[in-house]
Amino acid sequence: GAPYPVFTRQEVGQHRSLADRVWVTYGNEVFDITDFVELHPGGQSKILLAAGGALELLWAMYAVHSQEHVLGILRGYKVGELSPEEQSQPTPEDPYAGDPPRHPALKVNSLKPFNAEPPAELLTENYLTPNQLFFKRNHLPVPAVDPASYRLQVEGPRGRTLALSLHELKSRFPKHEVTATLQCAGNRRSEMNRVRPVKGLEWGVAALSTARWGGARLRDVLAHAGYPEEGQAGEQHVGFEGLDQDLSGAAYGASIPYSTAMGCHGDVLLAYEMNGEELPRDHGYPLRVGVPGVVGARNVKWLGRISVSREESQSHWQQNDYKGFSPSVDWDTVDFSTAPAIQELPVQSAITEPAPGAAVPPGELTVKGYAWSGGGRGVGRVDVSLDGGRTWHVAELKGEEQAPGRAWAWQLWQLTGPVAPGSTELDVVCKAVDASYNVQPDTVAPIWNLRGVLSNAWHRVHVTVVQ
Ligand code: HEM
Ligand code: MTE
Ligand code: MO
Known part of the structure; x- marks a missing residue:
């Protein structure tokens, strides 16, 4: 066919909005993806991060793109090539290079981000799942947190924010221990996928595990920040933000009802221990929320911030994911805004x-x-x-x-x-x-x-x- 027109990176860089059209580069090729922005399964805001620039750096974060069908979509939007003097490719630094080592027996569902479950027959060998075999479900790279400078931010009721060190969390509040099973909403998804294709990781039966968690009671920390036992009108949800962030700077986040957080038994933990050991990096070191009886997704790891609000967490994972629907709902008709977020899981x-x-x-x-x-x-x-x-x-x-x-x-x-x-x-x-x-x-x-x-x-x- 006719040769493609040749562009400089600077020319590509002028197309960075829907009004100016959205161009990106991949390798030596130039693509006009304006018409795909609205169709992107990962959302408009994500794909627009690449507008006017190279895809490699961003795709290094989301390995879901290194599949033939994704490259096939991209090829359909080709409009040109980079001029020869500009063809040096950006070499992405692997955002996952700092992830911790993992047990080789785990069955890996996705390497980057790391998602894995133990073999089923190993899962039930122990009542408390050994930390190394405990299923792991990460949406992003594991953040490296320095325990000495770590502070948990707790937004207080009158606009004052507390910053608690690990030492304060361990010494000011009594340590409470709870044996609880954690289950991912997607456990046994592969069986559903066999009935009709669904979108998500292909979990078997072992996306759940059990540990003895140790930490401060969430309600003690909320009381210390000045919150009442019974929430008022403005205190309906307790929100959590992780220290793991995506490329747009958005943190992993979720919320639980205020009544669950304050629950009379105080079993919701800010956990720093798992089976008597320091919380492992994959499981949220140095601090995670442990909400027993509630779907894994609300058990926020690498906890950075707690806030209390009239509204549920506005994060993608509370609003546009981890919700159930009727079998009749498909991707053209789904309305995430009207379905309740999953909290307590069924039998x-x-x-x-x-x-x-x-x-x-x-x-x-x-x-x-x-x-x-x-x-x-x-x-x-x-x-x-x-x-x-x-x-x-x-x-x-x-x-x-x-x-x-x-x-x-x-x-x-x-x-x-x-x-x-x-x-x-x-x-x-x-x-x-x-x-x-x-x-x-x-x-x-x-x-x-x-x-x-x-x-x-x-x-x-x-x-x-x-x-
Ligand atoms: C998912 C295409 C750019 C973030 C997907 C999927 C496709 C796709 C086909 C679904 C894959 C599957 O489930 O098998 C594209 C194309 C892009 C592009 C053609 C560029 C022209 C980006 C960029 C980002 C991004 C720049 C982030 C900065 C994501 C995320 C998902 C996703 C987070 C997963 C959504 C989920 O968990 O369901 N993309 N993408 N994409 N994409 Fe992209
Ligand atoms: N917290 C943060 N900050 N980032 C995450 O990706 N994944 C959630 C939850 N907490 C996640 C998170 C999901 S979906 C699940 S199922 C559990 O953590 C998994 O916890 P585990 O890896 O300790 O088994
Ligand atoms: Mo999950």
């Missing part, structure tokens, strides 16, 4: 052994797994079927005894049942009942949602019987 259980597709001997089969419910409801019972749900057995539960309404941690369960003589295949199924007698739905399709969150249908594992 959940899954099989961790045997593995899907395993060959099992005849006679008896031992099945293992976990069960948990949000809101401190705890698990009342786990039913296991070896014949696809026609007949059921009650599993034996094992876990820390926790007070009613404060059952924040999972139960591990086990069942040994008879394999029907002559059977060559088994459909192993589990379902849990929580303390409020809420049950898991039997199939995925009626709870399918475009973001693939809240995937808690009966878990089914198909195995073959080898005579």
Whole structure:
């Protein structure tokens, strides 16, 4: 074809708004992406950060772009090439170069940002998940925080902001410990994705883990800042900001209801310990929020700032993500503004052994797994079927005894049942009942949602019987 027109970087730089059209460079090529700005799955504000400049530096932060289908979209907007003397490519510094080392047994879902879960059969070997195996869900690079200069900013009720050092947090407030399970909203998303494609990381059954968390009670710190036990009209939500920031300078953020934060048991923590160790970098060093019974996304890591407001957090993750929808809602009709943000999670259980597709001997089969419910409801019972749900057995539960309404941690369960003589295949199924007698739905399709969150249908594992 005809050669493309040739531009200088300066000429590209003149196209940095929708009015002047939006141009970007990638390698030696120039693209006019004006028409794509509105269609960008990552939002308009993000893509406009690249306007008039090179994509490499920004894409180094969001590895989701190093896929053929993304480059294919870009190619469709090519309008020119860079003049030869300008073709030196910017070499992006890897924003993830400072991330900590990780355990090799983790199954990595995304390397940059780092998202990984332990193998299912390792998950239920321990009641408290070892820190190294605890699932990790990061949206951005892990910030490097200097503990000596670290200050937690707490906006007070009359405009005064407290700055608390780690030493103050540890010495001024009594240390409180809570055993709690943390679950990502996307746990078991891969099962939803098999029903119909959803957008998000392909988590298996292990995007949840359990730890004994230690730290100051959030309510003690809020009281110290001058907040009342009962919120007034202006005190309806407590917002958290992480020290991890994206390229536009926006921090990871979330909020929880004021009543949850002040909750009568004081189990919401500003945690600096995890299983008796200093909080690891991947889990929010030096301080994270621990909101037991509430979706992982509100448990803000690398906590930098706490504020109290009439409104929920305005962050992307509170407003435009981590919400559930009807199966009928698609990306053309979705309206994030009207759906409630996920807080307490529904009842959940899954099989961790045997593995899907395993060959099992005849006679008896031992099945293992976990069960948990949000809101401190705890698990009342786990039913296991070896014949696809026609007949059921009650599993034996094992876990820390926790007070009613404060059952924040999972139960591990086990069942040994008879394999029907002559059977060559088994459909192993589990379902849990929580303390409020809420049950898991039997199939995925009626709870399918475009973001693939809240995937808690009966878990089914198909195995073959080898005579
Ligand atoms: C997601 C295209 C520029 C941030 C995506 C996806 C596509 C895309 C196709 C969805 C990928 C998938 O889920 O498989 C493009 C193109 C760009 C561009 C063609 C330039 C012409 C940028 C820039 C930024 C950015 C400059 C940030 C500074 C993001 C983010 C997501 C995303 C954060 C993920 C959204 C999510 O988590 O669902 N982009 N992008 N993009 N993009 Fe871009
Ligand atoms: N906090 C910050 N600052 N940044 C994050 O990316 N991810 C959230 C939450 N807190 C996140 C965060 C999500 S979605 C989950 S599921 C949990 O942290 C995961 O916690 P973990 O990595 O300790 O398992
Ligand atoms: Mo999450």
